[in-house]
Amino acid sequence: MSQEAPVLDLRGASFGYGDRPVVSGADLRIRRGEIVAVVGPNGSGKSTLVKGVLGLNQLVAGSVRLFGIPSEDFHDRARVGYVPQRHTLSSSVRATAEEIVATGRLPRLGWFGRLRAIDRQIVARALEVVGLGDRATTEVGTLSGGQQRRVLIARALAGAPDVLIMDEPTAGVDAASQHVLADVLHRLVERDVTMVIVIHELGALASLLTRTISVDGGRIVFDGTPERFERERHLVHHDHDSHHHDDEMPTDIARVPRGPLDEPEVP
Amino acid sequence: MTEILSIDFMQRALIASLLVGAVAPMVGIFVVQRRMSLIGDGMGHVALAGVAVGLVTSQSPVLTALIAAVIAAIAIELLRARGRTTGDMALAIIFYGGIAAGVVIISKAPDGTPANLVRYLFGSILTTQRSDLYVFAALAAVILVTVWVLRPRLFAVANDEEYARAVGLPVLPLNLVLAVLTATTVVVSMRVVGLLLISALMIVPNATAQLFVGSFGSGLRWAMVIGLACAVGGVMVSYPLNTPSGGTIVLVAIGIFILASLGTSIAAWLRRGGHSMSEPHEPAVGSGFRPGVVPGVECDPDSPVPASAERPVASTGSPNPPPPSTKGVAP
Numbered sequence A: 001m002s003q004e005a006p007v008l009d010l011r012g013a014s015f016g017y018g019d020r021p022v023v024s025g026a027d028l029r030i031r032r033g034e035i036v037a038v039v040g041p042n043g044s045g046k047s048t049l050v051k052g053v054l055g056l057n058q059l060v061a062g063s064v065r066l067f068g069i070p071s072e073d074f075h076d077r078a079r080v081g082y083v084p085q086r087h088t089l090s091s092s093v094r095a096t097a098e099e100i101v102a103t104g105r106l107p108r109l110g111w112f113g114r115l116r117a118i119d120r121q122i123v124a125r126a127l128e129v130v131g132l133g134d135r136a137t138t139e140v141g142t143l144s145g146g147q148q149r150r151v152l153i154a155r156a157l158a159g160a161p162d163v164l165i166m167d168e169p170t171a172g173v174d175a176a177s178q179h180v181l182a183d184v185l186h187r188l189v190e191r192d193v194t195m196v197i198v199i200h201e202l203g204a205l206a207s208l209l210t211r212t213i214s215v216d217g218g219r220i221v222f223d224g225t226p227e228r229f230e231r232e233r234h235l236v237h238h239d240h241d242s243h244h245h246d247d248e249m250p251t252d253i254a255r256v257p258r259g260p261l262d263e264p265e266v267p
Numbered sequence B: 001m002t003e004i005l006s007i008d009f010m011q012r013a014l015i016a017s018l019l020v021g022a023v024a025p026m027v028g029i030f031v032v033q034r035r036m037s038l039i040g041d042g043m044g045h046v047a048l049a050g051v052a053v054g055l056v057t058s059q060s061p062v063l064t065a066l067i068a069a070v071i072a073a074i075a076i077e078l079l080r081a082r083g084r085t086t087g088d089m090a091l092a093i094i095f096y097g098g099i100a101a102g103v104v105i106i107s108k109a110p111d112g113t114p115a116n117l118v119r120y121l122f123g124s125i126l127t128t129q130r131s132d133l134y135v136f137a138a139l140a141a142v143i144l145v146t147v148w149v150l151r152p153r154l155f156a157v158a159n160d161e162e163y164a165r166a167v168g169l170p171v172l173p174l175n176l177v178l179a180v181l182t183a184t185t186v187v188v189s190m191r192v193v194g195l196l197l198i199s200a201l202m203i204v205p206n207a208t209a210q211l212f213v214g215s216f217g218s219g220l221r222w223a224m225v226i227g228l229a230c231a232v233g234g235v236m237v238s239y240p241l242n243t244p245s246g247g248t249i250v251l252v253a254i255g256i257f258i259l260a261s262l263g264t265s266i267a268a269w270l271r272r273g274g275h276s277m278s279e280p281h282e283p284a285v286g287s288g289f290r291p292g293v294v295p296g297v298e299c300d301p302d303s304p305v306p307a308s309a310e311r312p313v314a315s316t317g318s319p320n321p322p323p324p325s326t327k328g329v330a331p
Helices: A046-053 A097-103 A117-129 A145-158 A175-190 A204-208 A225-237 B001-005 B008-033 B039-056 B061-081 B088-105 B114-122 B128-160 B160-166 B173-188 B199-207 B216-241 B245-278
Strands: A008-015 A020-030 A035-039 A058-066 A080-083 A163-167 A193-198 A211-216 A219-224
Touching: A008 A046, A020 A046, A020 A058, A020 A097, A020 A211, A020 A219, A035 A046, A035 B088, A046 A058, A046 A163, A046 A193, A080 A145, A080 B160, A097 A117, A097 A145, A097 B128, A097 B216, A117 A145, A117 A175, A145 A163, A145 A175, A175 A193, A175 A204, A211 A225, A219 A225, B001 B008, B001 B216, B008 B039, B008 B128, B008 B173, B008 B199, B008 B216, B008 B245, B039 B061, B039 B088, B039 B173, B039 B199, B061 B088, B061 B128, B088 B114, B128 B160, B128 B173, B160 B173, B173 B199, B199 B216, B199 B245, B216 B245
Parallel strands: A035 A193, A035 A211, A080 A163, A163 A193
Antiparallel strands: A008 A020, A008 A058, A211 A219
């Protein structure tokens, strides 16, 4: 039996804008089921790295393969769920949480496909998984910052992705909401979702991780277990402009509620 | 009323206003969502150059305006996609170049009188020809069907273009479709509303609807209803008042916007008054957090943290605020 191709496979990859590399020589292989944090100070290039994987900036050098397919030939982008860094979902036109999450289903429907009953059920279940099942028809501008992040996660889940890439899901979210967010991500871990989480400080998400990657000055300077990162972080991580929240607490996984999409617990 | 409806040019103007009133807000909602409210205005400028070419060459000004506006729309979208329009200078050159060319070329046309120019710029109930109506009806049908079919995708791209690109939605083709729809709407509206005022009928009904709706779907439906009321009402009023139809339609639209603003403000004030007497404010979340216990919401420590416990970022005066709920994230 052949070994499953890595979800992401970067070899000497450099990403940037207008041929100017911001991230250089990235070597990285992420396999199914891994929960990877990409940490680093502001401006280190961590967001550029994941946006490069998503095809949102230019691959200046090296290669990127997604699910074993070179990125230039990879067209099934719905397999990669993306949760962008957005501080608010308020816009000049009002929309409900359900309407926003439904857009996550569109990549699975082609050019002219309409949302069918099954798609609407998937949208409803995605909202339930992030704990917003009772807010489907709420206008997103009236939701809290943490709830809006969860709407974005639900939007990504609605596309039934094989990997979820999140850019700073906890930035600008108060400590209480960070814990609710951590609960949601714990539930996704239980559902065997591969995750790459760009994050400034691990905080409430620390207990989720299987691997930590540190980016500084446009290069990957650490790649290892979260425990080793904690031991060695003073060697690899510059705290010159980082911040963290003193009131962040680890989350008790045993308390995480199970969602309706989850498999029933085996006694 | 029956007298107005029996007049030939009024019948044509009313049919044209029905078409305009329905399609302009329908396309406008995506333009507003992309924060490009003045793009229709610019395309109206360019369409004037097309009208002028039509008058000079004795071609149908509607057709030449459509060609000019569509070419400008595609050029603008391609410039925007290449990240070259952030300073708006390229747009300004295209737009002002369009209206300048229009004014200069139209002065050389046999019937390029100042009065004729004003009719194209500000609309006139007298100018809609029977042949125009067929073209407008066909174009309006194309706009209606295209928006209806592509509505979820146009919404997705206008809502979050970066996300749409990341998940593989055809962002550039959808933006080009929207640009061409906007250009077509400008041309459908040029007789009744006028090239300088069409943007108002795309934007103002949407601005009015956004005062009281709670979803994109209802916002779109209400904007179309308001657009129809403004367009038909404006044309009806412009006849007895002997005023330009475009200006009258826009003033009716703004009047409805002001009334809706007052109505929603009074409703919000009444709600706030009732709320302050009956409910104390919640303490701030974020201090003294304990898992399972969220300030402001009573819940069993063994039950899941209720999603509804988080405080909203801001209240926008939604007419249907979600009721407080202690329902958890899992059954």
